[in-house]
Amino acid sequence: MKLLVTGGAGFIGSHFVKRILRADDVAEVIVLDALTYAGHMENLGEAFLNPKLRFVHGNILDADLVDELMRESTAVVHFAAESHVDRSLFAVGAFLSTNVLGTQTLADAAMRHEIQRFVHVSTDEVYGPLAEGSATEDNPLRPTVPYAASKAASDVVALSYFHTYGVPVCVTRSSNNYGPYQHPEKIIPLFSTRLLRGRPVTLHGQGQHVRNWLHVEDNCAGIELVLRGGTSGEVYNIGGGTDFTGRELTDVLLRMCGAGWDSVTHVPDRRSNDIRYSMVWEKIADSLGYQPTRDFEEGLAETVEWYRRNPDRWAPLMRDSHAPVPNAEIAAPTPEAPRVH
Known part of the structure; x- marks a missing residue:
């Protein structure tokens, strides 16, 4: 092939x-x-x-x-x-x-x-x-x-x-x-890299939005x-990952990064922030034998450790001038848009 x-x-x-x-x-x-x-x-x-x-x-x-x-x-x-x-x-x-x-x-x-x-x-x-x-x-x-x-x-x-x-x-x-290598605009690497540097993080609303993590x-x-x-x-x-609210995920990341809730600030919810995603995955399991194998706590700990050990990989990305304010409400369009990747 x-x-x-x-x-x-x-x-x-x-x-x-x-x-x-x-x-x-x-x-x-x-x-x-x-x-x-x-x-x-x-x-x-x-x-x-x-x-x-x-x-x-x-x-x-x-x-x-x-x-x-x-x-x-x-x-x-x-x-x-x-x-x-x-x-x-x-x-x-x-x-x-x-x-x-x-x-x-x-x-x-x-x-x-x-x-x-x-x-x-x-x-x-x-x-x-x-x-x-x-x-x-x-x-x-x-x-x-x-x-x-x-x-x-x-x-x-x-x-x-x-x-x-x-x-x-x-x-x-x-x-x-x-997992490792994810761009620090996404919530897990964003929170990990900020907390590991002793920086605060922001949580949308009350952090009740549910996501499944695979x-x-x-x-x-x-x-x-x-x-x-x-x-x-x-x-x-x-699917087959672990469901967490934003607040529950934040709590786990705070613990893994050695930080407390005084590092968290609540901000107004992002516009059109869907409250919950959920899907079943029996079809791929029954027809193709798919079964997830990675434990969430273990996988997340390995991910946080990767960011802890590899600041040279993610620190330069924090200077991305095209990115919106991380995890915050966007008030107006910006003049320059990202390209295909």
Whole structure:
């Protein structure tokens, strides 16, 4: 198998690349990444020692480049996306361009070159908030924020290429991922890096928003199962992590970082902050044998320790001039938007 991985220098993508490179039946892994704020060569690290890895610096909106790389590939796993909710509130166009048009560019090329598998990586946020119960793969898509809307649209676009043209598309939707290498704009690395420096953190509202936390390695295991054995045209929820309110997660991180609640300030809730996400994942368990293996407390402790030991990796990212104020309400658009990664 010759595999094209878009966004392979990002957080989840780089973990997946390292995993799939270990497979004996994978002859080559081509990573396509634009290396904007969330994609970094350092995330791939030792993977560059593997002769099967080929890195291409480029954008998924570059149709000629995408066509050239797709011609050389037998399968594609599509991670590349704008993914931060706060950024999407002031850069809607960038999210729609990358997440929707970028997916369409890839699907077009996959159709022309008769790709054997197209795995489109998505999120539980497309289902929207659920006050109770859990979403199955058949639930309607009810996104409430621009990021989730752009991912829901890209899911529908990708699946339309299966129904209309027969492109062997599968969609995966995971809950919130955590683990090493994640950009410090996301809550776990943001809180960890601030608390480890003795800095305060801010919590939206009363911190009652519920999220499910899944170790990135468990998500990557599920994605590989779908790549190898998924049924074309199907959606697979990848879950099995741990549910926490924002306040509960903050409490765990305070303990692991040696800080107290005097380090926490409550701020007004972010606009359209969904109260709860929840989905079931029996489908991938029953059909493909997926089972998450990482204990949350152990995985989170390892993650915090990685940030403790590697300030040289994340400290330069704190100077990102394009980022919104972390974990705070956004009052107005900014003039410059992030690009595809």
